[in-house]
Amino acid sequence: MVTAIVLMSVNRRRINDLAQELADLEGVSECYSVGGSYDLVALIRVRRTEDLAELVTGRMAQLDGIERTETLIAFQAHSRHDLENMFSVGL
Template sequence: MVTAIILINVQRQKVNQIAEQLADMEQITEVFSVSGQYDLIAIARVPRNDDLAEVVTRHLLTIDGLEKTNTLLAFKAYSRHDLEAMFSV
């Protein structure tokens, strides 16, 4: 599984709308509105690097009001939380 953190700048009046569009994407597992240099942070989890390229270079380009992204590729998780267990029913 490939995990990427996507830092996103958007038009101010479209923050909520774009966050909802991102959250509706199958490849995006979390979206956070944040303070600081970026407006939104999206977490993408995909099976392969090619799938991540598809998300970043194709799907994100279709979102009106998205101005800039910076994609960080995660190498290793150091979390004490088991996300799979947290979200399983």
């Protein structure tokens, strides 16, 4: 499983529509409108890196109104009560 957090600054007039269009994309598990220096945050969970490339540089890149993105690709997930201390996200 590949996990990525996509931070987006967007055209303010499209914020609600964009949030819904993003949430509707396969591979986007959650999409939040947020306070702070970004407008939207999308959590992406896909099977393979190929899916991430196809989603971020393919389908997301075609949406209207995304002005700036920063994609944070997870290379390790840490979770509570984790006996082995850490496990890879299997990216």
